[in-house]
Amino acid sequence: MAKLTLDDLRKLRDEKKQTMNQRDADNKSAEVIIGMGTCGIAAGAKGVFDAFLDELEKAGIQNVTIKQTGCMGLCFSEPTVEVACEDMPRVVYGNVDEKTARRIVREHLEGKSLVSDHIFDKPSTDIIKGDK
Amino acid sequence: MHATICDLIMDLVQNSIEANAEAIELILRETGNQIEFSIKDNGKGMSKEVQAKAIDPFYSDGEKHAHRRVGLGLPFLIQTAEATEGRAAIESKEGCGTRIHFCAEAAHVDLPPFGDFASAATLMMSQMNSGELRIVREASGKSYTLSRTELEETLGNLNETQNLMLIKTYIGSQEDNLRKAG
Numbered sequence: 001m002a003k004l005t006l007d008d009l010r011k012l013r014d015e016k017k018q019t020m021n022q023r024d025a026d027n028k029s030a031e032v033i034i035g036m037g038t039c040g041i042a043a044g045a046k047g048v049f050d051a052f053l054d055e056l057e058k059a060g061i062q063n064v065t066i067k068q069t070g071c072m073g074l075c076f077s078e079p080t081v082e083v084a085c086e087d088m089p090r091v092v093y094g095n096v097d098e099k100t101a102r103r104i105v106r107e108h109l110e111g112k113s114l115v116s117d118h119i120f121d122k123p124s125t126d127i128i129k130g131d132k
Numbered sequence: 133m134h135a136t137i138c139d140l141i142m143d144l145v146q147n148s149i150e151a152n153a154e155a156i157e158l159i160l161r162e163t164g165n166q167i168e169f170s171i172k173d174n175g176k177g178m179s180k181e182v183q184a185k186a187i188d189p190f191y192s193d194g195e196k197h198a199h200r201r202v203g204l205g206l207p208f209l210i211q212t213a214e215a216t217e218g219r220a221a222i223e224s225k226e227g228c229g230t231r232i233h234f235c236a237e238a239a240h241v242d243l244p245p246f247g248d249f250a251s252a253a254t255l256m257m258s259q260m261n262s263g264e265l266r267i268v269r270e271a272s273g274k275s276y277t278l279s280r281t282e283l284e285e286t287l288g289n290l291n292e293t294q295n296l297m298l299i300k301t302y303i304g305s306q307e308d309n310l311r312k313a314g
Contacts, residue, residue: 013295016294046251050251062293065293068258
């Protein structure tokens with residue numbers, strides 16, 4: 001590929017925006033947060049990010065933002081991914097490999113159903129209270 | 133040890149972001165048979181005592197997770213340098229910032245593979261919410277520079293999926309050009 005300039009990048013963005021506007025958009029927004037601490041990186045969070053990007057593009061899903069956070073304190077179940085989708089419970093998924101990331105896109109973000117076998121149950125705050 | 137050099141760099145840049153840095157500069161250079169990078173930030177820095185402890189894998193300041201007893205970011209850097217007969221240096225001043233430098237022989241048998249820089253740089257660029265992250269990348273006599281604020285001015289919100297894809301394509305094209313002969 002030829003080396004792109006910032007102007008090329010701006011043009012590409014405008015083109016993408018146009019095609020996006022032509023689609024029938026489901027306007028509900030979603031946020032995907034990937035754990036990128038030392039533990040997340042070591043467990044392959046970068047590959048998970050690539051898989052999310054790729055699958056979201058293939059599925060043509062819009063209104064999704066991908067953010068990162070440091071260690072969530074769940075190092076043993078990395079890569080961890082938190083998904084907040086409008087009208088759905090906020091969920092933390094554990095042991096998310098690239099295949100699971102693609103499933104989260106298709107089942108959770110597109111199909112609006114949780115990927116149950118990867119849900120990480122957060123302990124209730126009243127149970128862990130006072131244990132700091 | 134991290135699986136790739138890019139993973140190691142991402143981890144260290146994340147340290148800078150978590151230290152509330154407003155300006156971070158990453159210089160990553162491959163010259164002849166050497167690979168070298170430095171990360172300079174104006175984050176909260178470390179006192180001499182914390183610096184000495186930070187290289188111990190069984191130390192974490194406990195601010196984020198009270199029960200966590202490990203902190204492997206800087207120990208991974210030092211481990212990689214030791215395994216490859218390379219050099220790692222950490223200079224830090226409390227309240228001023230931190231500078232990290234790493235250099236090793238590119239062909240050393242124990243040096244982790246380089247990794248996918250386009251994807252790593254996209255992650256670094258979109259991880260910082262405000263301030264400047266400047267990346268200077270040099271290889272085989274060519275170079276390019278990336279600036280977080282410039283990308284944000286061009287694209288808008290860097291966390292939007294569409295923009296992340298565009299940044300990855302953009303950086304990928306810069307990397308391709310760097311690797312091209314001649």
